[in-house]
Amino acid sequence: MTHPASPYLVPGFYDRALRDGRHRDIVGGRWDETGRLQLALLHAQGMRPHHRLLDIGAGSLRLGCKAVPFLDPGNYWATDASRALMLRGRAVELSDPDRLPEDHLIEDADFGFPGLPDRLDFTIAFGVFTHLPPAVTAHAMTRIAHRAQGFGVILFTVFIAPDGQEHAALRQPDGVVTHPDRPPYHLTETTLLAMAVDAGLAITRLPDRLPRGQVLWRAAPGTTG
């Protein structure tokens, strides 16, 4: 059996999921817990209501439905490969959609970041690189690095495989099985650090425990060292 490089690349995937009312399922489930956790991570990094947040690969606003009421109106921006998915989240998951202007939801599958303000205070890509082939993650990191001066504190997650164990399937701490060549993807820390150097990002592993054994990283422009 062949597997797609990402479920999100399967033709018609978003249309079918939205038609079937599965906008929560296709971003990974654990809706409340994971949204709350992301907001708590950002709060712990210093995010307050007056700050501006960018949610890369925001999906159906699992974080957005918590962050929009927390932030001052208009201070949340999101990108995703599917704008329809974000719009569904805005329509059905926000108690007050007017706090989130529709033009803050930006379709962007190539990490080009069009239409964003020059200055954001916090940026998060949660559970996004976990679903992208390593070459696409490397590309995304390069694009993020180009904009990093204006992205504020940058957080992202990946699955890590110990050096030497990256070539086969691997059971992560809470049971999910990750793979080198199909989603959910893992990388070694060595590979990730090399990608960051190539991209021009300094990255730091954070100690937070995350669902499914993802590892949280903070990035800033520059070189790790």
Ligand SMILES: C[S@@+](CC[C@H](N)C(=O)[O-])C[C@H]1O[C@@H](n2cnc3c(N)ncnc32)[C@H](O)[C@@H]1O
């Ligand atoms: C596992 S979901 C996580 C969504 C969200 N960050 C959250 O925590 O709820 C992964 C998201 O990445 C988006 N995605 C996949 N490929 C993408 C790409 N090339 N560019 C932007 N977003 C992408 C998917 O549409 C999906 O919403």
